Every structure is written in C-alpha cells, then in structure tokens.
Amino acid sequence: MPVEDPTPAPVPAWTPTPDAAARTQISAFGRWLAAEGRGEFGGYAELWRWSTTELEEFWQAIADFYDVRFRRQATRVLADDAMPGAEWFPGATLNYADQALRRTGEKTAIVAVSEDGHRHEVTRDELRNQVASLAHWLRTRGIGPGDRVVGYLPNITATVVAFLATAAVGATWSACSQEYSPDGAADRLGQLEPTVLFLADGYRYAGKEHDRSAHNDELRRLLPSVRTTVWVPHLGGAQPPGTEHFDTLTQGDHLLETTPVPFDQPLWVLYSSGTTGRPKGIVHGHGGVTLEHLKFLGLHLDLDASSRFAWYTSTSWMMWNIQVSGLLLGATIVLYDGSPGWPHPGALWQLAADEQLTFLGTSAAYLTAAHKDGTPLGAAYDLQLTGLGSTGSPLPAGTAQWIHDTLPTTWLAAASGGTDIVSGFAGGAPTLPSYPGEMQARLLGVALEAWDGHGHPVTDEVGELVVTRPMPSMPLYFWNDPDGARYRDAYFSTYPDVWRHGDWVTVNTRGGVIVHGRSDATMNRYGVRMGSAEIYEVVDQLEEIADAVVVGVEESDGGYWMPLFVVLADGHDLTPDLVARIRGRIRSEVSPRHVPDDVIALPTLPHTMTGKRLEIPIKRVLQGAALSSVANPAALDDADALAQFVPIATQRKTALHTDIPRTS
Structure with a gap:
C-alpha cells in the first residue's frame, strides 16, 4: 500500500476575492493584452512564462499599457539580449521626468512628514513648477547630459525636487543620507566628480535634531569638483556663505522643459555596500528604470493614481528611488523624516493611519519587532491599507501569519531584489494566494531560477538565485569601470552569461519563492545593505x-x-x-x-x-x-x-x- 505523506498541504493565509482580483492592475493588464490581440493567459504562471520567454513583446506591452512618452520611437525593443550588454530600445529617446510629472492639477503629489509633527503637502502643479524652476537654474549653470548632481540630504520634498530637476536636464543624480560621515559620503559621491551639491542643514531622528553644519563644511572640502552648492533649510539653520538658497531657486515662473535623452542615458548612480572596498557606483538608465518601476509598482504593488504610498527609507537605500517612482503612476507619495519607532514603537503605523495610506512598505525587521510587541494593528490603528510591503531581509513565516491575522483584509507583498536592479526579483502578485514564509511569485519579466552547485535549475530545493534573461533595469555599467571587468566579476564570474545575485533561494512547485539569506558576506540590517569594509576602516x-x-x-x-x-x-x-x-x-x-x-x-x-x-x-x-x-x-x-x-x-x-x- 502507498505510504501517505504525513505533511499537511500548506494553507494560504490570505486569498483575494474574485472581485478584488479582477480590480487589480495586473488583471487589467491581462484584459488589455487580450483586447489588443497580444495574448490570452490562463493565470499568473502562464503570464510569467510569456513575460520571460517573449521579452520584446512583454516590455513593449508595458510601454504601451502605461503610455510611456517616447520622444523618438525605438527601431526595436531588444537588439542584443546578451548579459551583460543587452541593448534595449535602440534609437529611442525619452525622459524619466516626463513620465513622473505628466499629471497636472491640484491633487496632492507629495506629503512630507517629520517625526516632530511638521507636515506639508505639494500639489502636482506645485511640484511641476518647482522642478521647472530648478531645472531652468541648472541649465543657466551649464548643467546637462554628462554632468553629475549629488545630494547629502534626508527624505524630504526638496530631495525629490532636486532629483527630478536633474533628470529633466538630462544630468545624472546621486544621493547619500546624512547619517553617513563626510568621509563615508565622499567615498560614494566623490567618485562621480560632481558639479553641483545639494546640502540640507540636518535631519531628525529618534527625537533629536541632528545638525550637519560641520559635516557639510567637511564634505564640501572633500568634493573639490563641486562648483555650486545649494543649501536646503530643513531644520531652520543659518545659510552658509557661498551657497545658493534652495527656496529661491524653486520659486521662479518657468514652463517645464525636459531634455530628451537616449533610453540608456544614466539617470542615477546607486552604490554597493562597500564590502570589499570602496562602494561600487551602479549606473541605471532613464528608460530601464521607467519601464521596470511602472511594472513593479503598477502590476506588483497594484499602485495607480488613487494610491497613497509610502515606503520607510533613507535616501541611501534603493527604496527611496522606488518610493519616488510612485509619481510615475500618479500616486501620492508620503515621505517621512525620522525614526519608525519614535516617539513610540508604532510611529510608522500611526503615520499610515494619519495619512490614510493605501500601501505602506517597510523592512522585515520592523514587522518582526511589531510582531514581538504584539500590538493588534487592526484594532489599535485606523488603517486603510490594502497592501503592506516588506523587504530588506526574509520575513519569518510566523510574522507573516501574524500580519494576516491582525490585518486580515490587507494583502502582504513581501519582496526581494536589490540595488543592482533597483527593483525586485520576486515579490507580490495581488491575484495570488499568500503563504506565510514565502513570496508569492517570481516577478514578471524576471527569468529567476534556483541553481544547484552544478548549475542546474532545481525546484523545492535551496539553490543560488540566478536570472537567465536580461532585464532593462540591470546596470548600464559600474562607475569607473571602463572595460566592464568589475561588473562582470560581480554578477557573471560564476555562471558566464547568467546573472548570479548572491542569495540562497527556493522556488517551490507553486511558483512561490523563499529567500534564505545572503550567500555572500554583504550585511543587510534594518533593510539596508551594508559593507564590512567601512567598519574595519574604523576599528583597525x-x-x-x-x-x-x-x-x-x-x-x-x-x-x-x-x-x-x-x-x-x-x-x-x-x-x-x-x-x-x-x-x-x-x-x-x-x-x-x-x-x-x-x-x-x-x-x-x-x-x-x-x-x-x-x-x-x-x-x-x-x-x-x-x-x-x-x-x-x-x-x-x-x-x-x-x-x-x-x-x-x-x-x-x-x-x-x-x-x-x-x-x-
């Protein structure tokens, strides 16, 4: 007689109702594909398979579904699918800022909140006007494609405006949070030899105002390439001599003018953790980021123009970039300057309630702490969350189950990705059941597999996370890596032509993904990847x-x-x-x-x-x-x-x- 398997079948902790699933953006995308004659798919698994085998059809569909504003159309979608070196949308021109600022009117674009209770809103028209004025000023300083503009700034409205203005003129943006010392910030920003530097006078954290005046002076000394410094009066300090005042530069009366740039024009530079030395500058392009973030935020986080969206982050973490890209969908983004646990451990939940957020993102560590605290979130806070995001490290199954129990109508969208692609590899799918301890699916357009030590794909077994087909948001290159040697060594030295990310994962028979942690030495604390080299530099x-x-x-x-x-x-x-x-x-x-x-x-x-x-x-x-x-x-x-x-x-x-x- 056959022996019965004593292990009970896993039970989902959350399943969308048919009506709720039909209202999602990913379902609307599926209906649109069918109406356009581009394909009909029986479920998520079929859609994912098509998205990873028919790359040109899929990414063109994303561009068309979201009406990406190309100034010049591409000759094709993917001219070369090699990794590294894939050539996406050759001949196309566009600008990220066009997509982010395309919506006008009096609807709120940004809400900025500080932990001391200070709050202000910026409408779509006000944001557009501020960006237009600052972009005009940048052009008067000769800033355009090929130039680098950097910020030593907290998570505030001015940072978003500075980034969008930089993008609008075709220059390249990079930022570092003010938690970093001047040396730590210069290790990152100094590599770019920037021309313009934005500085805030400080930031708020855990009930304290952290004045960064002395840090700012030192950083200016460490960045000799900077010709112009813009001062942002966040804490109300005195303007340093020899600086331009941010408020003055954003109060002009100018029409928004954006510079059309090639699809692969550098948009921003993010940084590796610095585990083995100086942080690597990871360069992403206008087109790749625009398409990837429309897909990730629209289809996998289910955001649209009615959403109120926040992700707890700092400007040094890629989730800041993800948060800003909520503007691509027309969502209202809510920025927070402060500690998620001050003046009480539930400060972030209170923010979600006060701002009536529809989607809140945070780290797995914060959710685990909330679980240990045991506060019944649904009863303690007036939450309107339809979605809750988790990333930064694996979310324990027990915490996931607790979230579903205390917030039974909220969909949990745990995700795993990286600064490297400034997006996710695996994460949420609002049409699928949610099982505690795993992410719902491999994301659309991501040919993710788990490989064993022999380079063979495995199911229901732990393996290396690899990606076998290119993605448009993979790095264009590393900064100061002219022959691409460091780039290839980072991702392609183990499996030539296949991206190895450095995570241990299991892909199960349902298509769910379980991340077991890093397979390399990079640390990932409070949702922020960090390197040991910077600690050794001090301790040694x-x-x-x-x-x-x-x-x-x-x-x-x-x-x-x-x-x-x-x-x-x-x-x-x-x-x-x-x-x-x-x-x-x-x-x-x-x-x-x-x-x-x-x-x-x-x-x-x-x-x-x-x-x-x-x-x-x-x-x-x-x-x-x-x-x-x-x-x-x-x-x-x-x-x-x-x-x-x-x-x-x-x-x-x-x-x-x-x-x-x-x-x-």
Missing part, C-alpha cells in the same frame, strides 16, 4: 584592537544579529569604555546603522592562507552549519579558530529560545 585604527571580523546573521526567529568579534592587542582588555569608544567611532565615522549589536573578544580569528577574513564561514557557523560544510581546514591559517564559533552559536540559539518574549 584603534590601537587596542589587533584583529576584527563583523558578520550579519539572519536568525530563525526573524531577528538580525550583527556582532563584532575582536582580538585585543597585548596589554588591553575589553572594558566598557573600550566598547563605548568602538561604538562611538563607528557611529560618527560611518553611520549609526553600522554600530554592532555586540562586541565580543576572542583570543584569535581565522583567515585564509592569504590573510583574508572568513566572514561567510563564520556567519554560516553562527547560523548552525557544521564546520566541515563551511570551510576546508587545509585552506585556513588556524582551523581551531573557526571552531570557537560553534559554542557561540549554541549559546546564541539557547538565548533566543529562552529570553525573547513570544506572541501567539
């Missing part, structure tokens, strides 16, 4: 520290533990004063997000024979992997040093299951 300067290694560990309860292990120099002890100084130096010279959770002294640390720190093996041991599976002892300078982390992992696991309060 301390005379008390002989050696150090930092890792970020995704834990079984959904938490994220970032310990710093140190070897003390002879004659020194790990005193509370030394720990405080380590934390203080990292906070001030890198950013508060980089401060480790614990500082732990060990007698020695393991390395490769060439002296490299063993971040990945240490992380895997701390997650419970066997020593024999993470490193070859013959390749280590001290195999016993790696074994030290086994009892630490055991102690940590015991503490998690003993000390952390649970909610049912």
